[in-house]
Amino acid sequence: MxxxxxxxxxxxxxxxxxxxxxxxxxxxxxxxxxxxxxxxxxxxxxxxxxxxxxxxxxxxxxxxxxxxxxxxxxxxxxxxxxxxxxDLGSRSLFDAIQGGREAGGRYNLEEQELLRRTIRELPNIQIRGARGLEWENCYPQPEFDMDGVMFDLNYFKYCFLKATDLDFHELKLEANFRLLAKDLTEEKMDSFLYRDFQARNVMLDADGNPHFIDFQGGRKGPVYYDLASFLWQASARYSPKLRQELVKEYYEALKNYTEVPSIRHFTHRLNLFVLFRTLQVLGAYGFRGYFERKKHFIDSIPPAIENLRELLAMNVQGDENDEESAPMAFPYPYLMDLLQRLTELPQFAPTQETKKQRSDGYKTTDSTVYDANPKDGPATFSKYDGKGPLVVRIFSFSFHKGIPEDESGNGGGYVFDCRSTHNPGRYEPYKQITGLDEPVIRFLEDDGEILTFLESVYQLADHHVERYMQRGFTSLMFSFGCTGGQHRSVYCAQHLAEHIHEKYGIEVRVCHREQGITQVLK
Missing domain, CATH: 3.30.200.20 (Phosphorylase Kinase; domain 1)
Structure with a gap:
């Protein structure tokens, strides 16, 4: 000192x-x-x-x-x-998105924007940072290579896999490890591989702009590694939809610095590194958790296993005629079978929370909407049947200024009164902000009344959306009113919009009328 x-x-x-x-x-x-x-x-x-x-x-x-x-x-x-x-200050990206992480991966709009800013800046340090860099100064090795990959794969085998007592054939596993290592290193890239690109190593200035630290382990290597490392970090619990959006953000940003491959090739290569990175972190969690008995790493194992489970569920061949459908059939059959058996071990059984998360994504294939009785005779159809696709419009508003008009001409829809729930607008710290801002979101969710209220709304809305999708209807409207159209109604409208869009993948148009804010979720 x-x-x-x-x-x-x-x-x-x-x-x-x-x-x-x-x-x-x-x-x-x-x-x-x-x-x-x-x-x-x-x-x-x-x-x-x-x-x-x-x-x-x-x-x-x-x-x-x-x-x-x-x-x-x-x-x-x-x-x-x-x-x-x-000194870059004390506010890291990890701290700034703590609320979304602790909410199980429900990141608010401000937190999502910080993630987008960070992911857009990553190609800058990877591509521009590599220009003129003398790689022999890197530590402990100058380049991402076969030896380094095999070390990490064997780290997973000895520090995690063996600790589970799962039976496996060492030579068959070694052969698949070598195939994976060969595939990971076959595409040479003169870019900077950060190696430890994570939210803890991103510092934010007063304007929320990212700055990077702790890159001393970097070396020459492919850009996919850092993207996989960041977006598939187990504790972050990013939803598949948010991950997909951030991958697209990165891909578009990368175009500003270098020539990029097709999205199909890019996604296929990224998937290989997601697989590798998942095994790599499980090795680290196994050593730090099972052997050093550090609780943080033990707690990180279930979400890492869930990442692996999601990856295995996607292990199917893409459509060769679809440019954006990346082949996902990993050519490592023994390794894939072993990992499947690993995720099925009793100690890694999915929790009720992860089961609920995986149940999202309702898709109907039922064309028989009604079971007719022969006595009824042939059914007639509404002139609105079969027109699709469905567009959902959701409003927040103040009851003092009237209920929003239905511009579709169909009439109907739902109007929900949020005034029975605890009002943050009664307290001075929340008077100048809205239901889109983190302090109001935390207030409402900590109180809990709004969550109970929305549970019933979601159940009703889900049924209605599914029926409208089945019948090919084109328009459905939900409106949420409160006293000022600023806090509770804004929160409810935004969360229902995100819920419907994430679950059904359809277009949702949000209008926070009294705030003058509109958004289209596609």
Missing amino acids: EQLLSLYEKWKGQQPAKVDKLAGAGSNRTYYRLCDADGESVVGVIGTSRDENHAFTYLANHFTHRQLPVPRILAVSDDGMRYLQS
């Missing part, structure tokens, strides 16, 4: 007025916030590996030269064991 203070004094010309030790991460490095008398701060780092420190300081200097959003290196000790870097 004294040597770090000496480094600060040599750089600043004075001793720091205040020193605070920062919370540790997964590495052996220790971090301190050093402040001068005016409150200006830098971060001091004490490492345990000269080579690892050198990798970080070299990469940080290189990325700074490329004008990328990373901390600047201010000073490095003569022995390379300590350095000072600019």
Whole structure:
């Protein structure tokens, strides 16, 4: 510590007025916030590996030269064991999206926007950051290769798979591991593989713009690894729909930096890395959880297994004539069979919550809407039957300003009165914000009345949507009213819209009338 203070004094010309030790991460490095008398701060780092420190300081200097959003290196000790870097603050993306994570993957609009900003910035550091980079400075190896992949796969085998007591044939598994490793490394890319791209390693400035830290393990490698690492992080519990949206965000952003393959090829390659990354993290969770008995990692195993279960459920061949349908039949039959048996072990049985999540996505194939009695004679049909596809319109409004008009000309629909639930508008902190803002969302959900109210609404709405889809109707309307059309009605309208869109995949048009906000979910 004294040597770090000496480094600060040599750089600043004075001793720091205040020193605070920062919370540790997964590495052996220790971090301190050093402040001068005016409150200006830098971060001091004490490492345990000269080579690892050198990798970080070299990469940080290189990325700074490329004008990328990373901390600047201010000073490095003569022995390379300590350095000072600019202070990016204390707000990480991990902290900023805590609410959605703790809500089981229900991320609000603000949290989703932070995720989109981050994923759009990733190609910047991967592609622009790789230009002119001298790879021999990377630690512990300069490139993503077969040896590194096999190490991680065997880490999964020894630290997780063997701990489950599941019987398997070592030689057959090894053969499939080698095939997977060959496929993962066959597409050479001159891009920067961050290696540890996760929400904890993204710092947000006052405007919510992402900055990157802890990239000292990076190396030359394919772009797919970091995307899989970020979006399939077990504890994040991103919904399949949100993942798909973020993959598209990344794919479109990547086009700004380099030539991209077809979406079919891109998705197929990404799926390989999702499989690899899932096995890799299970190995880490097994070691940290089963052997080191760290609760956080034990708790992370079930959602990681659920990720694996979802991946196996998608293990089917895509349509060769469909550009966006990526082949998902992994050519590793023994490995796939083994992983299927792994997910079926009693200790990994899905919870009621995951069963409910997997039940979403209702699709009707029933063309026989009614069972007719012979005495009834042939049925006649409404002029609205069979027109489809269904578009659902959902409004929030204030009862003081009247119920929204039905512009479809069909009449009907539902109007729900939210005024029986606890009103956040009665309290000063919520008067200037709406049901789309996190503080109001947390207020309503912590109170719980609104959730009970919506359970009945969802049940009624689901039945109605399904029947309208079966009959080919084109329009259905829901409206939610409250006193001011600002808090409870906005929350209910937005959540019903997202519920219907995620479950049925149909177009939903949302209008928060009193707030002047419209949105189309397609």
